[in-house]
Amino acid sequence: MLDLCHWLETTAVGIVVRESLYGFPILVGLHIMGLIVSVGVVLWFDLRLLGLALTGVPPSGVYRRLMPWAAAGFVLMAITGGLLFVGYASTAYENVFFRIKLAAMLLAALNAVVYHRVTQRSGDTWDAPSHMPAGARVAGAASLLLWTIVIVSGRMMAYTMY
Amino acid sequence: MMPWLDAVQTSALAQAIGNSRWATAVLSSLHLVGFTLLMGSTLISNLRLLGAVLPDRPIDEVTRPAARAAWIALALSAATGSLLFVPRASGAVANPTFQLKMLLLATAVGVQALALPRVAHSPLQPAAARVTGAAGLVLWLGLALAGCAFILFE
Secondary structure, three states: OHHHHHHHHHOHHHHHHHHOOOHHHHHHHHHHHHHHHHHHHHHHHHHHHOOOOOOOOOHHHHHHHHHHHHHHHHHHHHHHHHHHHHHOHHHHHOOHHHHHHHHHHHHHHHHHHHHHHHHHHHHHHOOOOOOOOHHHHHHHHHHHHHHHHHHHHHHHHHHHOO | OOHHHHHHHOOHHHHHHHOOHHHHHHHHHHHHHHHHHHHHHHHHHHHHHOOOOOOOOOHHHHHHHHHHHHHHHHHHHHHHHHHHHHHHHHHHHHOHHHHHHHHHHHHHHHHHHHHHHHHHOOOOOHHHHHHHHHHHHHHHHHHHHHHHHHHHHO
16 A cells, blocks of 8 residues: 555656645645535535524425535545645555544545435435434534544644654 | 734743644644634525525525524634734734735624624615625635635745
């Protein structure tokens, strides 16, 4: 795995990310903007699942209206994050906060899949009321917790990667 | 520069934070958590004013919970931001990016506190709501960009 990381750093993309004067700050800036938009919007769907906000709208309605904005942020975050990783792959791979961040992201993705495959399938019986079933509330709380861990560990990387 | 800035920067609190890499890292992390919540709240609020999200719901059904979350998030961001400011007070005040950041923050909070409640409660003013939403969007996104520039070029 570490060999793969070293190879990534020697690719043309890796060298450009690492050595261009403004490449790194621009990528980090866009990465944070993508994070703010995606997580900032997703958290309102999580709050809806918890029954804490927008309770007048069915969760599926909130999802449909908000997800295009969150998806745009996610795409920006994934592209810039991927490019940053290529430039600093081996240092990132050996960084404990990068590993925590990756694990939290995988769990957040798993949480979303479980919500859509299992919890939402029984949605027609509870889509309207403001009192949410336990499964939906757990999914919302897990998403909020996991994305907070992603943000914190991502910011910690800036202080621990050299 | 200004004597009170020197006093702030040489205080025991400033030394404690400035000498601890971990304190700075943890404060920066919490600052970003608070800021993400702040941006998420102002984002859906302003997008609703523009009619871009949940246009079929009353404006204040979206802006009221968003404002509540925004004030909590602002408190967290401001508290952690102040602690991060203390050890670098004079450098930050002299930094144009930091000055721009504070100017945008003050203006954005002003729009949030003064203009938003007025347009949120008057559904008959869609144009005023749209102008407020556009101004808010530009100010908060500008603040985020200035914040990124400040941490990257300090």
